[in-house]
Amino acid sequence: MVYIINNSAQLKKIVDNVENVIVGKRNSIELAIIALISNGHVLLEDVPGVGKTSLVSALSKSISASFKRIQFTPDVLPSDITGFSIFNQKTGEFEFRPGTAMCQILLADEINRTSPKTQSSLLEVMEENQVTVDGTTYKLPKPFMVLATQNPIEYIGTYPLPEAQMDRFFIKISLGYPQQGEEVYILSRFLEDNPLETLEAVATSDDILQIQKDVKQVYIDKTLKNYVVDIVSMTRKNQYIALGASPRGSIAVCRAAQAWAYFNGRDYVIPEDIKKMLLPTLSHRIVLKQEAKLKKMSSSDILTSIIEKVYIPLVDNYEKK
Structure with a gap:
């Protein structure tokens, strides 16, 4: 238990460090950290100018990880991501010649602006943490994480991500606009200097790798696994959902709950951990029917109604017996 408490304190230091750059978005920063220590990937969906790119840069600096960014446009090729072979005379x-993916933190900026062929080149990268070029497989450095951004407002010149690609993202995050007081503070801070330029690391990549191993050891009781499956199963039967969450979604909820328990200094999961992680891990994995869209119902609205209907299992002790 001591090592969890110590490492959870270190994770909170990373969050505090990133908050020096991203003001007033602690919950979003924490979710990004949860994805990182769960060995997952993040989809950042929000309007321009709210700090998506700065969040990724601050995170990579905070853990002293190698960072690369690729700006997706219609002419970007799969080889730009995976790399290519060239003949040496x-x-x-x-x-x-390695592509952009050969790093630890990869920012895929405006991922929906590139062609489906190029988008699909990220599937192996995200699922297997490797690239295959001309029949040869190259492992990516660890830890590895993709953080992709997209603008939910613009549709002209974009290629919506297919369901298979969306399912590869562990968590979906939206930053949103800051509160008035927070924005005034942002003006005062950034008009003087860019805090990102002076941001220093508070952890190492080796620290993150160890934490990733530790998170997998967090105990989750069978009753809570049944609770997750009950909720995910209801997404496949709901009258407003055309495509429910997959088993990968169930796994994501459990892994995120383990990470959140670890983040809070516990070596076991409680129902509140699961409820906290349900929306971020499942909302982007379900496809709504046209009826739901006409009624202006969002994925989060429907998931919330499902969660309220599912009985929360209560036991005397959720710790490992």
Whole structure:
């Protein structure tokens, strides 16, 4: 229990460090950290100018991780991401030139602005943490994480992400506009200097790798696993949902709950951990019927109504027996 308490304090230091750049969005920062220590990927969906790119940059600096950014446009090719082989006339052999994905933190900026073919090149990267070029597989450095951004307002010149791609994202985050007082503080801070330029690391990549291993050891009782499956199953039967969450969604909820318990210094999951992580991990995995859209119902609205109907299991002790 001591190592969890110590490492959870370190995770909170990372959150505090990122907050030096991203003001008033602690919950969103915490969710990004939860995805990181769960070995998952993040979809940042929000309007321009609210700090999506700054969040990714601050996170990579805080853990001293290698960081690369690719700006997606219609002419970006899969080889720009995965890399390519080029013939070396001096040696008479083909040499591998790594693409943008060969890093620890990859920012896929405006991912919905590139073609489906290029989007699909990220599937192997996100699922297997590797790239395959000309039949040869290259492992990516660890820890590895993709944070993709997209603008939910603009539709002209965009290619909506297919369900298979959306399902690869562990968590979906929206930052939203800051409160008035927070925005005034942002003006005061950024008009003087950019805090991102002086941000220093408070953890290492090795620290994150160890925490990722520890998170997997957090105990989750069978009754809570049944609770997760009950909720996910109801997304497949709901009258307003055309496509419910997959088993990968169930796994994501449990892994996120383990990470949230760890973040709060516990080595076991409680129902509140699961309820906290249900919306961020499932809302982007379900497809709504046209009827729901006509009634202006969102994925979060429907999921919330489902959660309220499912009985929360109560036991004397959720700790490992």
